[in-house]
Amino acid sequence: MGTRLLPDAWLCAFAGAAVGALTTLMIPTATTPSKLSLLTPSLFSLVPENFAGAETLSENVRAIVHAAIEPAARSVTLRAGDTLSDVLVRTGADRFTAQNVVDAVRGVFDPKRLQAGQELALAYDNFAVEGDGGSLTRLDFELNPGYSIAVVRQDDGSFEAKEIVAETHREFVRTEGTISTSLFESAQANGLPMDVLTAMVKIFSYDVDFQRDVQKGDQFEVMFERNATNDGRAVRNLTIQYAAMTLSGSPLKFYAFKQEDGSYEYYNDKGEGVRKALLRTPVNGAVLTSSFGLRMHPILGYSLMHRGVDFGAPKGTPIMAAGDGIIEKRELSPSFGNYIRIRHNNEYATAYAHMNRFAPDFAIGKRVRQGQIIGYVGATGRATGPHLHFEVMQNQKQVNPINVKFPAAQKLDGTLLAQFRATKQKADQTFASIEPNGVKMASAATAQTTAKK
Numbered sequence: 001m002g003t004r005l006l007p008d009a010w011l012c013a014f015a016g017a018a019v020g021a022l023t024t025l026m027i028p029t030a031t032t033p034s035k036l037s038l039l040t041p042s043l044f045s046l047v048p049e050n051f052a053g054a055e056t057l058s059e060n061v062r063a064i065v066h067a068a069i070e071p072a073a074r075s076v077t078l079r080a081g082d083t084l085s086d087v088l089v090r091t092g093a094d095r096f097t098a099q100n101v102v103d104a105v106r107g108v109f110d111p112k113r114l115q116a117g118q119e120l121a122l123a124y125d126n127f128a129v130e131g132d133g134g135s136l137t138r139l140d141f142e143l144n145p146g147y148s149i150a151v152v153r154q155d156d157g158s159f160e161a162k163e164i165v166a167e168t169h170r171e172f173v174r175t176e177g178t179i180s181t182s183l184f185e186s187a188q189a190n191g192l193p194m195d196v197l198t199a200m201v202k203i204f205s206y207d208v209d210f211q212r213d214v215q216k217g218d219q220f221e222v223m224f225e226r227n228a229t230n231d232g233r234a235v236r237n238l239t240i241q242y243a244a245m246t247l248s249g250s251p252l253k254f255y256a257f258k259q260e261d262g263s264y265e266y267y268n269d270k271g272e273g274v275r276k277a278l279l280r281t282p283v284n285g286a287v288l289t290s291s292f293g294l295r296m297h298p299i300l301g302y303s304l305m306h307r308g309v310d311f312g313a314p315k316g317t318p319i320m321a322a323g324d325g326i327i328e329k330r331e332l333s334p335s336f337g338n339y340i341r342i343r344h345n346n347e348y349a350t351a352y353a354h355m356n357r358f359a360p361d362f363a364i365g366k367r368v369r370q371g372q373i374i375g376y377v378g379a380t381g382r383a384t385g386p387h388l389h390f391e392v393m394q395n396q397k398q399v400n401p402i403n404v405k406f407p408a409a410q411k412l413d414g415t416l417l418a419q420f421r422a423t424k425q426k427a428d429q430t431f432a433s434i435e436p437n438g439v440k441m442a443s444a445a446t447a448q449t450t451a452k453k
Contacts, residue, residue, distance in 0.1 A: 072123070072124045072125075073121065073122065073123045073124070074091070074121075074122050074124075075119055075120065075121050075122070076090075076091055076119075076120050076122065077117060077118070077119055077120070078114055078115070078116050078117065078118045078120065079116055080116040081116075082116065083111070083112075084098075084101070084102050084105065084111040084114060084120075085098045085099065085102050085111075087120060088101055088102075088122075088136070088139075091122060092124075092135065092136070093135075093136050097136055100158065100159050101136070101139060101151055101159050103159075104151050104158075104159040104160060104161040105139075105149060105151060105161050107161055108149060108161050108162065108163050109143070109149050109161075109163070114141075118141060118143075119141060119142070120139060120140075120141045121138075121139070121140040121141065122136065122138070122139055123136075123137050123138040123139075124136055124137060125137050136153065137152070137153045138150070138151065138152050138153065139151040144235070145166075145229055145233040145234060145235050146165060146166035146168055146229040146233065146235045147163070147164070147165055147166070147235075148163075148164045149161060149162070149163060149164070150162050150164055166229045166230070166231075167229070167230050168227045168228060168229055168230070168235055169227070169228060169230065169441060169442070170225055170226070170227060170228075170238070170441075170442035171225070171226060171228055171439050171440060171441050171442050172223055172224070172225055172241070172430055172434060172439070172440045172442050173223065173224055173225075173226055173434075173438075173439050174221070174222075174223050174431060174434040174435070174436060174437065174438055174439075174440075175187070175190050175191060175192045175196075175221070175222050175223075175224075175437055176190065176219070176220065176221035176222070176436055176437065177189065177190040177192075177219070177220060177221075178217065178218070178219050179214060179215070179216060179217065179218045179219065179220070180216060181216070182214075183197075183201075183210065183214055183220065184197070186220070187200075187220070190437055191437065192222065193234070193237050195237055196222065196224050196237050196240065199240055200220075200222055200240060200243050203240065203243055203254055203266050203274055204243070204245060204252070204254070204274075205279075205280075205281070206274055206275060206276045206279065206280065206406075207252060207274070207276075207280075208245065208247065208252070209280065209281070209288075209402065211287060211288055212288065213247055213248075214245075214247065215247070215248060218245065218246060218247050218248065219245070219246040220243075220244065220245045220246075221242075221243070221244050221431075222240060222242065222243045222244075223240070223241050223242040223243075223427070223430065223431045223434070224237060224238065224239065224240045224241060225237075225238040225239055225241060225442060226238055228439075239256055239264050240256060240266075241255070241256045241427050241430070242254070242255055242256070242427045242428075242431055243266075252268075253268060253269055254266040254267065254268055254274050255267055255268075255269070255420070255423065255424045255427050256423075256427075257412075257419075257420050257423055258423075265410070267412060267420060269424060271411060271412035271413070271416075271417045271420050271421070272408040272410075272411050272412075273408045273409050273410035273411065273412075274408075275370075275408070275409040275410070276323075276406040276407065276408060276409060277323050277344065277345075277348065277406050277407050277408075277409055278322045278323040278344065278348060278350065278370075278392065278406045279320065279322040279323065279370065279371070280401060280402070280406070281311065282319055282320045282321070282322045282350075282352070282388070282390060283311045283313050283317055283318075283319055283320070283377065283388050283390075284317075284318070284320075287311065287312045287313070288309060288310070288311060288312075288402075289310045289311065289312040289387060290306060290309065290310035290387075291306070291309060291400075291402070307391060307398035308351070308353075308389050308390050308391035308392075308398065308401070309389075309390055309400070309401050309402060310387045310388065310389050310390075311387060311388045311390060312385070312386070312387045313377045313386065313387065313388065314377065314386060315356055315376075315377055315378055315379070315386040316356060316376050316377060316378075317376065317377040317386075318373045318375075318376060318377075319352055319355065319373065319374055319375045319376060319377060319388055320370075320371050320372065320373060320374070321342055321350075321368040321369065321370055321371065321372045321374050322342070322344075322350045322370065322390075322392075323342070323344045323348070323350070323370045324344065324367075324368070324369055324370050325342040325343050325344035325345070325349075325350075325367070325368060326342065326343050326365060326366070326367050326368070327340060327341070327342055327362055327363070327364055327365065327366045327368060327374075328341055328342065328343045328349070328364065328365075329341035329351075329364065330358065330362065330363065330364050332380070333353070333381055334381065334382075335381050335382045336353035336354065336381045336382075336389065337353060337354045337355065337378065337379075337380025337381025337382075337383065338353075338354070338355035338356070338357065338358060338375065338378065338380045338381075339351065339352065339353045339355070339381075340352045340355070340358065340362070340374055340375060342368060342374075347394060347395055348392065348393065348394055349392075349393040349396075350390070350391065350392055350393070351389075351390070351391040351393070352374065352375060352388060352389070352390060353381065353388070353389035353390075353391075354377075354378055354379055354380050354381050354383045354386075354387060354388065354389050355375035355376060355377065355378050355380065355388070356375075356376045356377060356378025356379070356380065356386070357375060357376055357378065358374070358375045359372075359373050359374050359375050359376070362374050362375075392404060
């Protein structure tokens with residue numbers, strides 16, 4: 001009685017035959033072409049016609065053959081202190097192969113810029129001798145969404161590196177939310193990227209005191225453009241096209257309007273520029289520690305009119321010029337310490353006191369621009385700790401910087417105003433067409449795939 005092989009035995013037998021035949025077919029000779037397609041009929045002709053489960057067996061054998069010819073792959077992560085060469089050697093490549101790969105990468109990207117945590121995808125030839133440096137066939141790593149490096153072994157054994165830039169498109173993103181604890185937390189909870197939030201805060205900083213004006217229940221909404229890969233990954237955030245905040249029931253809206261030089265400025269729905277003649281807070285991240293008005297002086301011990309506002313901030317925090325102007329006073333005062341006063345126009349001047357030090361090259365008569373660093377927070381003069389004492393003088397009289405309504409730096413009219421209104425209408429329509437916290441394609445995808453040697 002003949003031996004009857006079970007299905008598993010048939011599977012093992014054919015798998016072994018498949019791999020053996022594959023090995024032979026991968027070595028071309030004068031009479032044996034390297035054609036893997038020859039493998040299938042030669043193997044499956046051995047299966048008896050009346051073999052039960054022959055169809056299932058053939059599928060299983062095909063799966064094993066497919067696994068055998070597919071390159072083995074693994075993923076590794078760069079550790080602190082690793083070099084690309086270190087990782088390649090640690091995963092089995094010899095020093096010569098590792099150096100060839102590094103040299104190829106260097107042609108398109110500096111390997112020294114790779115950081116700890118970078119993922120590397122490696123592929124190996126299944127039929128190379130284990131431990132043979134020649135088994136590495138490919139290296140891939142993604143540096144940014146949509147941008148990666150591929151290193152491939154060539155037929156002659158050398159390696160070639162290419163930059164792979166994915167196809168991208170522009171899209172509009174709409175994000176909105178209600179503030180429960182802080183604008184930062186609400187924006188983060190609704191997926192607003194940090195760089196877009198920073199740009200949004202800058203737009204509103206001329207009109208909003210984020211320390212006092214923002215309350216629980218206030219709302220925000222923003223629409224910005226971004227580049228994204230066709231599989232939906234953000235590549236780069238672009239310009240905010242529209243931003244709005246509703247503070248204590250009062251809406252405040254701003255729209256981007258392209259300038260002649262290609263840059264963007266922001267205007268309210270009346271065409272008035274967001275940039276004001278003067279900054280309301282000339283220190284980033286400061287906390288209002290003392291308001292304008294009558295107060296008990298913390299050093300003198302009696303009530304005294306405080307003709308400015310104090311912003312508490314760490315020593316050395318940069319102080320910005322509140323507006324364009326000319327420095328008309330720069331001195332060391334017994335009470336104000338290091339002190340600067342800037343004349344902006346015939347109506348307004350600003351003063352800055354208790355500075356730790358002045359910024360260089362800002363002497364009396366020097367012209368400054370809005371936002372330029374003129375000094376650094378300190379505690380010189382009569383001060384109990386590091387802070388900026390800030391004054392605004394209107395017609396030579398100190399006024400409360402928090403309450404004064406500064407004029408817009410620019411107001412559109414004529415043709416520019418008409419163009420702005422058309423831009424505003426288009427932005428409103430686009431915003432309304434996007435689902436809340438949704439995305440809409442801005443333009444057709446454009447192929448950007450490149451290969452640089």
